[in-house]
Amino acid sequence: MTSARIEPPVAAVAGHPTRKSPWLSLFADPVTVTGLVLIVLFCLMAVFADLLAPYDPLKQNIMAMSRGPSSVNWLGTDRFGRDILSRVIHGAQPSLALGITAPLLAGVLGTAIGMLAGYFGGWIDRVIGRLSDVLMAFPSLLIGIMIAAALGPGFTNLVVAIAFAFLPRFIRVARASTMAIRAEPYIDAAIASGQGPIRILLRHVLPNISGPLVVVATLWVATAIRIEASLSFLGLGTQPPAPSWGNIIRDGLTEMLVTPWPVLAAGLAITICVLAFNMVGDAIRDALDPETRD
Amino acid sequence: MRTIHRRQLLAGAAAGAAAAALPGPVSAQNPRPLRVAVSATNMFSLDPRRSVQNADQFISRQIYDSLMDPPYGTFDLAYDKVLNEIAESWQVSPDARTWTVKLRRGIKFHRNAGELTAADVKYTYDSMTDPKSASTQRIYLSDLETVRIVDDYTVEFLLNQPNPTFHASGLISIIGSIIPRQAENVPFETFSRSPIGSGPYEFVTVDPNRGVVLKAFDGYHGARPKIETIEFRYMADPTARTLAFLKGDLDIIEGARLPGWVDQLRQQKPDTIFDQTRPGSINTLYFNMSRKPFDDVRVRRALRYGIDREVLIKAFGGIAGPSWGVNPPEFPGAFTEKELPEELRYYYDPKKARALLAEAGLGRGLKFEIIMTQREDYASIMLMVQDMWRSIGVDMAIRTIDHTTYHSEKNKNVNAVVLQSSTFAPVETQIPLAYFHSSAVVKSDGKGLNNYSHYGVIGGGGVDDLLDKAQTESDLQRRQEIIRQAELKILADMPAFTICTLSFVFARNPRLSLGFDVKAGYARYRLSQAQFTA
Amino acid sequence: MIVSRILDAILTVFLVLCLVFVAMRVLPGDPAVSALGEYATPEQLAQFRQRFGLDVPLWQQFIHFFVSIATLDLGTSLISGQPISEILLINLPYTLELSFAAMIVGMLLGVPIGVLSATRRGSSVDYLARIVALAGFCVPDFFLGALILIVFGLKLDLFPVMGGGSGLAERISHIVLPAMTLGLVMAAFTSRLTRSALLEVLKRDYIRTARAKGVEERWVTYRHALRNALIPVVTGFGIYILTMLSGSIAIELIFARPGVGSVLVNGIASRDYPMVQAGLLVFALFVVLVNFTMDMLYVLIDPRLRRQG
16 A cells, blocks of 8 residues: 555556647646746756856956946856856756756666566565665655765766665656556567567557656656755755855855845746746646646 | 762763753853854864864863963963963973973862872873874874873973974973873773863863853862853854854854955954964965876976965955965064075966976866865865966866865875865974975875875985984074975975965954954964953 | 554665665765874774774674664764764754644645635635745745845844754744744645645535535535545655655754754764764654654545555
8 A cells, every 4th residue: 555655646647648649738828838938948048058157157256256246247246256147057057967867867777677677577576666665755855865975976976866866756657557558468469479578668568658757757857956956055966166056055155144146046046947847847747647637 | 089980970971961950159150151163063072182173172272271382372382481381380401302391289170080290191191192092192292202200290201302392292282281190991982072171161061052061160270260151062064153153142153264254254243353363274285296297397386386376365355374485484484485586486477387387298288186175265275276277277177075085085195286274383393394204205095194295205305304304403593494495495396385374263252352362373262261341 | 554564664674774884885985084083093093993893894894783773772973982872862852843843834834825725726815825835845945944044033133043942942942943944845835735635625526415415615625625635635744744854954054953964964074974874764764654654644534444454
């Protein structure tokens, strides 16, 4: 009776994708469109950070330390005289890169593991199911802190930490969906026709379970961005001098009373970015899985 | 009653905690405790023999009297200036190998642990120099052969080589803090958490909110402190300390050694008093000569020319200072700017830096990665260095790790460029010996010492000899001359250089007076004369 | 059913312990160096490792680790030598009282907002409530904490900003701002959850029947709907309590509060294995305990599940 353990409602999605082009309905809702526009803007900001940022985010200017907003530095400067606006713009890079790669990595690994477990069953399935249940019980931030503390800071370690935290969620969805599909007659037909398990998994199972997995992935992008910010804030994430929203806030706190702009700007950037991904994630969930819509 | 056992020590701590919770008549006299916040996550050890962090030493300074100490607020080690605490008088033999210290009579240890005598002094030093002891101070007492009890109130320190400044390394606080002999029955860890000294304040308790609580010691042999209770809080986060200070919750905070911190706090609270030590810590930047291209003196000089020290010092807003030679200008016998030949002053010159790099075949630039601690002072300096080097075509990537990992990694010879911050007593031989002598060379297995450049092992011929000669010289004046010769050679070879000195800075409630001005010293001072003014 | 749950919980604890052990042993940095300082000699370091059993093969350390935890001997801090159980006993109450206070704030704010939002679905109140809830869901807790600290603690100077306080009155005044921070985040979760759960229930047949019978609307909402809606709210609460607990680590840092989070973060910073192990262990036990309680509550509230077993 594991369903009693609540997590994002999506776990209940066991593959009822409506075939009536759910994606189109996404563009009907103004909230979703706003979210999409914001996401596109953030992505553009990250990709073209070098062009958009008025200054080099690392360039120090000791003659203009901790200044408030001015016509030269629109959001002011930090204690090394670095331009805050440029740092916030560049800060989108680690957040988005991580927000996308961590769920992706977790998705690929989790799907593979979950599919194998769900398809073959047996004791491997029980062990994997048990393990992912255990890990599921942990808030992903806590697992992120544990792993990041063990591996040390750095982008790759961060991706590994967050992907590991997300892994069980993907395993669980992939496993449940695969088990449902495994019972379908066409799988038996495929086995009878002599197709190998890998082929069956790739050709028949994967396409049919991808819907719910995409939903899980989009929902966890926002969480990944939040966790990156938290870890960077705790000093376990992106390391200076490279800017990230989390470490801009961490550094900004020490001069909050002199100039609150670094904290405010980076804090708002995280909030809006997470908001945008949540709005779109919710909409995708609703579109792919009308049953959970309220 | 002169025997204390482990259980009694523990019971003492518990009783102290209980007593602190009860409102007693004593606290009515002066109800306001003095609140100090130190920069550390938690208490490691209040046993001075096993001390690893400044924060604990600040507290230990109040609990223990030392044999002697420089006049409060200074680092003046002149024989006629040094202040006696436990010592009544002392003298040095002409060959500077025997130091005789006479003890004051009637000094009492806290918690009825008896009178302080020569046996306690001998025990304290023996427990530090015993190779099997867990003391972290043994390295500073390498020249101490033995401590001899002459009578109950006289001890002799016999050295294995002349040392006219033995008091600087061995007799002043924190090493000169005397511990009761009975402590030999308890492990350092227990004593660390329930310390007994003979200082103006005695230990009461440690808890996560009030931190370490001390109360004035009734049996103190000197003037009774004016403030009854002191609370030392451990707050590693500079923001938390600053905010609490601004709110008036704290009377003294250890400052953040970050660019602009002093000015920003002054802006928020203009009447704040800043106590700062000069020179404070010595921040040395080493080039690892066992790595290419740092084996090339042109590259090292180029990197030196690429650093604009003026800007760096300005950024720290008055807490940083220059050092022209190896020893900072505040040290006896140190070089001033004008005394140095022009080419050894290394004024900021990016053009020359680029030219030297090109000459060394690095015209297209230089790229390398280093590891660096997160601690604010190290990280700030290195971020500024990184930015300056970027403009001479040197791309230094920084991988940040936590402070303890940095120390263990750095000691394994993994870094191409190493930053080290340490505080030294103003004795001319200390920095050269610790940083530039071949015997202090760093080793990959972590068993080496602080010569991260490999100077003397790689290059630097003749400097070892000069340093050895200085060490056996018992005349202070001649010592300084020899050290200056060594300094000139070091500056020319540029294996490492003092990038800046950085004061320890404390912000103080303007209504609190210390009884003296803080000008120099380690990152601690005495609070026994402190009082609140109206 | 209860037996299998308990077995589950034990298994979870075991697996978590394995994870903690592995995580701690890959940590870079040397605990001996951080305990003895950078000038410690090699012999001193070796002696230290021997004393704390860090020089034996990993599998022996592993067994030792389990034996000591099974016997409830959490060891002593490598750095300060203080018994860890003592450190935890001192710090645990601060984390518990913060979580409890935040939970109260979250419930008191979240449930009414959720009910209001669901019963007036589509109204401007609903819209506003949803936006606020969504924002609360998206604002990082440490950012919110920083804002609250500056505005209420410093600018308005209403509450203390630092530490946990000692004595009842002081402790309460110290908890206000951190509890407000975590409580607001919690309220955002709760109101969202309440709203959707209530809407779900209101759609159901028996509510329609009740309405058709002419039962007063408000009565329907509170008596029938809310009670049923409570099931997912209560069970969903579990994961949010845990989310909040992990959020408390950053909040303890901002408000310089004692607590298990501080123990953990400080332990990580000083490479104090036993401290980090103990910190993680406490969080893991929290997780297991909360999940177990939620499962039990679920069964209590929804009698239908008792039969399913």
